Amino acid sequence: METKTVLITGCTSGIGRATAEGIAKTGAKVIMGCRNIEMANRVRDEIKKSTGNGKIIVRKLDLASLKSVREFAATINREENKLDVLIHNAGIALSLWKKISEDGLELTMATNHYGPFLLTILLIDILKRSAPSRVVIVTSKWYPMGNVDLTSNANPTQFWRAHYNYYVSKYMNVLWTLELDRRLQGSGVTANCLHPGKVFTNIWQANTPRAFYFCMSPVLEKLLKSCDEGARTTTYLATSDEVANTSGAYFKNCRVAEIERSVKDPEKGEKFWKLSEKMVKLGPTDPRI
Numbered sequence: 486m487e488t489k490t491v492l493i494t495g496c497t498s499g500i501g502r503a504t505a506e507g508i509a510k511t512g513a514k515v516i517m518g519c520r521n522i523e524m525a526n527r528v529r530d531e532i533k534k535s536t537g538n539g540k541i542i543v544r545k546l547d548l549a550s551l552k553s554v555r556e557f558a559a560t561i562n563r564e565e566n567k568l569d570v571l572i573h574n575a576g577i578a579l580s581l582w583k584k585i586s587e588d589g590l591e592l593t594m595a596t597n598h599y600g601p602f603l604l605t606i607l608l609i610d611i612l613k614r615s616a617p618s619r620v621v622i623v624t625s626k627w628y629p630m631g632n633v634d635l636t637s638n639a640n641p642t643q644f645w646r647a648h649y650n651y652y653v654s655k656y657m658n659v660l661w662t663l664e665l666d667r668r669l670q671g672s673g674v675t676a677n678c679l680h681p682g683k684v685f686t687n688i689w690q691a692n693t694p695r696a697f698y699f700c701m702s703p704v705l706e707k708l709l710k711s712c713d714e715g716a717r718t719t720t721y722l723a724t725s726d727e728v729a730n731t732s733g734a735y736f737k738n739c740r741v742a743e744i745e746r747s748v749k750d751p752e753k754g755e756k757f758w759k760l761s762e763k764m765v766k767l768g769p770t771d772p773r774i
């Protein structure tokens with residue numbers, strides 16, 4: 486991977502941090518797209534020290550802000566000659582309280598779907614120029630618990646039900662991966678998604694009372710995968726020759742897994758793509774996939 490450039494979102498902690506470290510070990514250049522720059526710089530220094538890889542850079546990215554996504558994409562397009570792998574790892578599971586992003590989108594969906602969607606479109610030219618290249622999307626095996634109702638007048642970007650929106654956003658991740666694959670056929674850019682496993686990370690704190698989480702964390706740590714284990718499938722999809730020609734698939738434990746029927750519907754994928762383009766306010770001069 487010494488000649489490759491890999492961009493990973495959300496690598497200040499958890500699976501993203503372990504993925505950044507795993508990929509840095511392969512010798513690739515790693516771009517960390519993070520919203521907390523201070524923490525990201527600290528993580529970058531630690532990864533540089535543990536891997537001996539000096540080609541790790543941090544760039545500011547808040548996926549919940551369309552403006553930040555545009556600024557980040559402009560920086561990457563200006564600074565980089567190539568981009569071999571784009572890993573959408575960042576995510577939140579904030580589902581106890583409804584929050585709306587500065588762009589008027591429900592925050593979980595803004596962070597987990599709309600930000601990554603816009604970022605991919607804005608980086609598509611550099612990905613195509615770097616082909617063969619890959620887009621890797623971290624979803625969750627709980628995605629079938631969500632859905633996107635595109636038949637009613639309900640606006641799925643504002644839709645909110647406590648605990649439910651995380652599943653909806655992860656459903657969107659799979660629906661979008663499959664449509665991305667259909668649109669990228671013949672381009673040399675692949676698109677796959679994955680479930681990392683149940684991993685002991687900060688994400689479990691989001692909906693758990695602090696004291697309860699504090700008491701439960703030793704138990705959770707034993708029951709759940711470590712971050713290094715959780716990063717394996719992402720790293721596999723980003724680096725392995727075995728999947729160089731695989732696209733439009735969903736992976737668990739580094740193996741292709743079954744996809745639920747409703748997400749495979751191309752008509753639904755197409756409709757959702759169009760809706761997403763509208764929600765991220767894609768302009769006439771923006772690239773199209």
Ligand SMILES: NC(=O)c1ccc[n+]([C@@H]2O[C@H](COP(=O)([O-])OP(=O)(O)OC[C@H]3O[C@@H](n4cnc5c(N)ncnc54)[C@H](OP(=O)(O)O)[C@@H]3O)[C@@H](O)[C@H]2O)c1
Nearest residue numbers: 495497498499500547548549575576625683684686687688
């Ligand atoms: N843990 C599991 O069991 C599990 C299971 C299935 C799927 N997943 C998925 O795995 C991915 C990683 O989650 P994790 O478990 O490793 O959780 P985590 O430790 O909380 O890491 C989430 C990362 O996303 C970043 N992030 C959050 N909001 C962001 C934003 N608006 N802009 C940029 N970065 C942002 C966080 O940065 P800050 O430091 O700034 O907060 C952090 O680096 C997520 O997509 C999650 O849905 C996790």
